[in-house]
Amino acid sequence: MTQRVLFSAPYLLPVLESFRPMLEVAGLELVTANVVERLSESDLLPYAGQVDGVVCGDDQFSRRVLEAFAPRLKVVSKWGTGIDSIDRQAATELGIEVGSTPGAFSHPVGDTVLAFMLAFSRRLPWIDREMKAGRWEKIPGRALRECTLGVIGVGRCGREVLRRARSFGMRLLGNDIVPIPEEFVREVGVEMLPLASLLEQADFV
Template identity: 45%
Template sequence: MSTVLVSNIMMINERDRFDALLREKGVTPIWPEVNQFMDADQCLSYAGEVDGWLAGDDKITRDVLKAFLPRLKVISKWGTGIDSIDLEAAKELGVPICNSPGAFRDAVSEYAIGLLLAATRRLARTDRTIRAGGWPKGRFPGMAGRTMGVIGYGAIGQGVGQRARGLGMEVIAHDPYMQTAPDGIEMVSFETLLERADVITLCCNQTPENFHLLNAETLGRARDGVILCNVARGGLIDEAALIAALESGKVGAAALDVFETEPLPQDHPLMGFENVALSSHNANSTIEAIEYVHANTLDNLFRHLDG
């Protein structure tokens, strides 16, 4: 009988369901206590105990991978992002890494637009004010006629571009791995995107090279009043620089689903801005997308365990 470590939050949140399903398949699950993800030390505490791993955003380093061998047969990552795994080490050590690429194209891209409108049109604030007895008549910026710059033009980035065009926006994109876009939009350099974009949406993976991609220096080169939307990874934005840019007005609004520290601390300065929409790293949260990824993650696991 195989033993599998289940450390992704999405399955942990439905533990009874997936515990029963795994046991029906002849698999014994191990359920760690997880706060968002496991750091390397917590990962190492399970070394040598499992044949498979249903992982979340756990810090799976080279040392972690070595410690799990030779028993570990597969890491089946819940979701699309695999930037928390040392992929080079996994390849060298022969550990298959599986995920669900493209699964959240529609879910995340439509959420990005909704979060963007919440930040610019103050939708949540208006709702709260009405519930408190008010009847506000604010005047806020629209999106039609503006330029949307998308950083990272994979499946989610293309979904954002499609929806932005539906709002009457011009769309440009930057992606170092793509010379031309499947949908024909203009691909530009990072510098050109900073110069031209009224709205910047981050849809890329986080790598050592693009950590704090938007920082004091790069934000300084962006357009005055630029609007930011991040549905990718929190580390892409230097939050201290973002706070300073919001205070100065350099950044006109921000729509944020991800942060450098999650959950966001209750005393975080971003809580104090009315032109910032905050979300809980939950842009993928449609029933359809989540059920697809549940099934695909398990299929990836069983395929390698059975093989």
């Protein structure tokens, strides 16, 4: 039996066609939403009762929306990690599974954070601005190995940032509300500190 699935994750939609053959072999009929960033309640309600599953971004799956989609809707899966936009209590009451893809963006986030640290430590935005203005100013910068990084929230993304920063010789500090595995602490050499201490010592947070 074919299952209809609504795809509304905006950054997945541009590459969805490459997955279509595999998804159709699995018995899925793809329904795509016209979305720029996220779908509101009013954007979602026209799909109520029409789909068995949803692969979404940060769409507003409130109780009102979930109740309208039930009982046909069986699963809402976030293409990403945070599921704050999904009313999990309502989903549980309605028998709708809620999923996510933890770790899906950890490496890109790690790369992006490191890129920003390099840009700011070497003053690249300022150098770029001066060059575009026709000036060749030698603006001093700092090597990352001279800097201390403080990561607040040593989860999947935070760990990838720390792994990358370690290879640049940075001093690494971390803070989290939950215990971090000792093997990871040893792996990267991060010093776990109270938040106030981290903020006092870190050059980048």
